[in-house]
Amino acid sequence: MITARRSVTPQHEGINKILTLDLAHTRQLLLALFDLPIAKSGAARLASPDFSEADPGVCRADGAILYGDDGEKLGVIVETQRAKDEEKLYSWLEYIANMRAREKCPACLVVVCPKGKVAEWASGEITTGHPGLVLKPLVIHKGNTPVITDARQAAENIGLSVVSVVTQSEHPRFNEITAAVQAALDTIDRETAYRYARYITLSLEGDSQKEWDRGMSTMTYPYQGEYTESLLAEGEAKGKAKGKAMGKAEMVLKLLDSRGQVVPEDVRERVMDCRDEATLENWFDRALKGDSVEDLFL
Numbered sequence: 001m002i003t004a005r006r007s008v009t010p011q012h013e014g015i016n017k018i019l020t021l022d023l024a025h026t027r028q029l030l031l032a033l034f035d036l037p038i039a040k041s042g043a044a045r046l047a048s049p050d051f052s053e054a055d056p057g058v059c060r061a062d063g064a065i066l067y068g069d070d071g072e073k074l075g076v077i078v079e080t081q082r083a084k085d086e087e088k089l090y091s092w093l094e095y096i097a098n099m100r101a102r103e104k105c106p107a108c109l110v111v112v113c114p115k116g117k118v119a120e121w122a123s124g125e126i127t128t129g130h131p132g133l134v135l136k137p138l139v140i141h142k143g144n145t146p147v148i149t150d151a152r153q154a155a156e157n158i159g160l161s162v163v164s165v166v167t168q169s170e171h172p173r174f175n176e177i178t179a180a181v182q183a184a185l186d187t188i189d190r191e192t193a194y195r196y197a198r199y200i201t202l203s204l205e206g207d208s209q210k211e212w213d214r215g216m217s218t219m220t221y222p223y224q225g226e227y228t229e230s231l232l233a234e235g236e237a238k239g240k241a242k243g244k245a246m247g248k249a250e251m252v253l254k255l256l257d258s259r260g261q262v263v264p265e266d267v268r269e270r271v272m273d274c275r276d277e278a279t280l281e282n283w284f285d286r287a288l289k290g291d292s293v294e295d296l297f298l
Helices: 010-021 023-033 088-103 116-122 151-156 158-167 174-187 190-203 206-217 224-238 244-258 265-273 277-289 293-297
Strands: 044-046 063-067 074-080 107-112 138-140
Touching: 010 023, 010 063, 010 074, 010 107, 010 158, 010 190, 023 044, 023 063, 023 158, 074 088, 088 107, 107 158, 151 158, 151 174, 158 174, 158 190, 174 190, 174 206, 190 206, 206 244, 244 265, 244 277, 244 293, 265 293, 277 293
Parallel strands: 074 107, 107 138
Antiparallel strands: 044 063, 063 074
16 A cells, blocks of 8 residues: 655654664664664665655655665664554555565564554554564554663663653653753764754653753753754744844743743843844843843843
């Protein structure tokens, strides 16, 4: 069965990018969670996630990775599932079959499910109709990812600790989980650390996203600079239609909100009415480092 790909949310795309950013880290993650025949070292590369056989239809997974060469080669199909989708019970088997035929190697399916009910659904057996041929997806969820609150432990398996931030986003110790991962990211190169931090931001929602942003805003790690610059860039991009100043003003207020600070209405109006970009950048720096809203105008 050929299926059309649905629209992708930022949260969906964030998880996909986490799993395909550093394939060595993802290798560690998969070996920690599943009994897969992945060589512990050697070649790793992204493969095309397009498994279409003909132009009329589209058969495309969220991501695809190839580990190893020759007899050790293994294909890993990566999917993110945030809601039940009965069509996937047909297309997932198609992904595996097409990748296996194209790459001439074994292939498996890994599904990341941030929500418990969806994980339970995705973990079920998918019967194919052929005797003995049953697909049971390998699901990453809060039940099989650890609660990592120690920075040294997080640094030992960056891929697993980053994914755990997403799957454990409702855990009561979430603030400790984020602190451990944010410290662990300081042990890898700045560019990769920054990108993981941004993808985590995309992957989270609501209070957990605000908690992650609050932790990021109070850090002094080297990769924080790139993260802060990305927030300013985001503000500028959003402000194209409204003007750069208004976009930066929105980011100042967003940063204050993410740090859990109560912003009075008169302060919001003063920030949004400001059109001086230098002043707004100064306020952004103060919002990043200050302890209260009052520090903004010192």
